[in-house]
Amino acid sequence: MIKLTGSLKTGNNTWLFKDAELELVAGGWTCLLGSSGVGKTTILRLFAGLDTHGTFTDELKTRNCSYMAQQDLLMPWLDVLGNVLLGAKLRGETPDIKRGHQLIERVGLSDHASKYPRQLSGGMRQRAALARTLMEDQDLVLLDEPFSALDAKKRADMQELAHELLSGKTVMLVTHDPAEAARLGDKNAVMDTTGIHEMPAKKGASILAPEASETLKLQAGLLVKLRKDAA
């Protein structure tokens, strides 16, 4: 069970959030929505054990996780394979080149393994970042708006690819997009200044089609909640 409860005080002694509580769905997707600046990313960074520029009230045991951000964070001086193998090299281990190639193939970049990030489109770069995330092979995967910079078609494609490749893992997705949460979330939550509120989510393990009536209904529900908070 991966759960976080607590409050966080920022550097200038104001509360970023108070008594927030979020439990992740084991082996499924938990989506966290909310307006900008409310602390969604901070929650994710607490799970990841990253610096949050604040004091968190509860001890949170840091777990091994793999992390994917809005920026693909590909090292420009490494080719796609080099980026996929980065984790092992940073830990001083011998990288598993064969597995690296397999994962690059699974994200559909076989022909681009020796290309540099600059040579790739935004969508391809995010797929390379996904391969790097899979290479880490952690049970906990933390995604901070990884698809938000992509165009609508590529975003929908990436959601399906990520859902397929990350099956069985405990995934936390921070997103601005109610449609994304509606499609992917086994549990959806909206964060505002009063805390984290659980919202309805899809039933069943598979990803919803963007045009399915269930998706549209969940999406509308999330949007209404988000707008109410903002008002």
Place this chain on the structure above:
Amino acid sequence: MNRFTWIVLSCIFAISLWQTLVSATGVPHFILPSPKQVLDTLIKSRELIAWHALITISEVLIGLLLGAALGALTALHLMVSKTSRKLLMPILVFSQAIPVFALAPVLTLWLGYGIWSKVFMAVLITYFPVASNFLDGLRRTDRGFLDLASTMRAGKWQTLLQIRLPAALPSLASGLKLASVYAPIGAIIGEWVGASDGLGYLMLLANGRAKIDLMFASLFVLATFTVILHSVISIFANWLTRRAKGETKEVLENA
């Protein structure tokens, strides 16, 4: 017209202007020699100039190499050790307030009239731009890269060598470019203050004996060397930068 043609044209323009000035004013050759006289002296005294140029070039190259290496190592060390950074940064900044030229006489006193006092001048003058540019680059690594490395449980050294260092190569490159222009200045100042060899010494000597044509010929050789040095270092620096940004030839062609 390509870049090379323009360079040739601008040389011709400058030389014509110079020649016109000398012919029109009828200024005596011991005040301002004509380009022709300088060229004649350059050919006539080529062995003398070459010998002194060789000394200066050695001082500059050794000084630049040592200064850049020391500067880069200092930056890496200050990046790793917070204590060193806090302790040494004020000293480094203060040391930059001292004009290097003011140190030249004392360096001659300590290291003698040979090449080492000039090498040391070149080291002093190249060390800081390399160290400060590189350290700046090392410290300004993209926060996201460091977060990623942290979730990958990277060690401190691995993060330094595999993330911060390659990301800082463009900054190191701009430090090296600056250093390549400064190094000859350091060596020449050193030679002016006290030397028995080198282009700086030759220029002072020629000036004192009213051999202005020889002075100009030496100056011309020095300037040519500085331009070549800067171009070579720039090619290397730009290669480093392209490497760090993953700009291979293919990328540039596709762009």
